Amino acid sequence: LAKTTQPISMDSYEGQEVNITCSHNNIATNDYITWYQQFPSQGPRFIIQGYKTKVTNEVASLFIPADRKSSTLSLPRVSLSDTAVYYCLVGDPGGTSYGKLTFGQGTILTVHP
Amino acid sequence: NAGVTQTPKFRVLKTGQSMTLLCAQDMNHEYMYWYRQDPGMGLRLIHYSVGEGTTAKGEVPDGYNVSRLKKQNFLLGLESAAPSQTSVYFCASSYTTRLSYEQYFGPGTRLTVT
Numbered sequence: 001l002a003k004t005t006q007p008i009s010m011d012s013y014e015g016q017e018v019n020i021t022c023s024h025n026n027i028a029t030n031d032y033i034t035w036y037q038q039f040p041s042q043g044p045r046f047i048i049q050g051y052k053t054k055v056t057n058e059v060a061s062l063f064i065p066a067d068r069k070s071s072t073l074s075l076p077r078v079s080l081s082d083t084a085v086y087y088c089l090v091g092d093p094g095g096t097s098y099g100k101l102t103f104g105q106g107t108i109l110t111v112h113p
Numbered sequence: 114n115a116g117v118t119q120t121p122k123f124r125v126l127k128t129g130q131s132m133t134l135l136c137a138q139d140m141n142h143e144y145m146y147w148y149r150q151d152p153g154m155g156l157r158l159i160h161y162s163v164g165e166g167t168t169a170k171g172e173v174p175d176g177y178n179v180s181r182l183k184k185q186n187f188l189l190g191l192e193s194a195a196p197s198q199t200s201v202y203f204c205a206s207s208y209t210t211r212l213s214y215e216q217y218f219g220p221g222t223r224l225t226v227t
Contacts, residue, residue, distance in 0.1 A: 032214060034214040034215075041221070042218075042220060042221070043203045043205070043218025043219055043220060043221055044203075044216075044218050045218065046214070046215045046216065046217075049213065049214055049215065087155060089214060091214070093213055093214045098163050098169075099144055099146075099207055099213070099214060099216065100146070100161060100171060101146070101148075101156065101158065101205075101214060102155075102157075102172070103155030103156040103157075104155050105153070105154060105155055106155060
């Protein structure tokens with residue numbers, strides 16, 4: 001998995017849009033960008049995955065510029081329940097990787113009332 | 114569907130004792146994984162399995178053994194527990210790894226070794 005860099009922590013308020021940026025300068029051609037969310041005392045939960053441009057689902061959007069050296073997870077109108085750790089992972093899940101995940105320290109997002 | 118379940122939820126062991134953690138999934142997934150998470154850190158892969166009867170080492174396999182005798186179950190064993198194995202253990206499974214890093218995680222087992 002390619003090395004990623006993301007902010008250690010972020011603060012926001014209810015109703016705001018939150019953007020968490022992840023840097024991955026050494027991303028390879030076959031690599032995908034994946035984001036997980038982890039609440040305290042729970043296992044991580046898959047949020048979104050993308051390869052290029054923009055991906056959107058019911059939870060979040062993922063923006064990936066043309067050079068793919070960074071990506072931004074966007075959470076619209078956050079609520080207190082979005083307080084969690086967010087992990088950015090970059091790699092090729094196929095082949096002999098067998099989908100193995102390597103998590104960094106992640107970004108601690110705290111949403112305030 | 115229950116998804117991924119883990120047994121037990123909590124356990125306290127004395128140094129040198131042994132135990133087995135059970136992971137079960139009812140989604141007919143081929144791939145299963147065991148991770149550990151230490152305070153303030155991300156998850157690290159211990160062992161994984163790409164199908165029934167197969168196992169392989171991950172990033173931190175020392176002190177652990179695994180078995181996958183049935184497709185739906187993945188067991189993690191500690192033969193002689195050490196304080197350094199105090200951690201939260203997560204099991205995960207996925208249907209396919211082709212073009213996808215989507216894994217489903219269990220609720221975790223909090224293990225303390227004294």
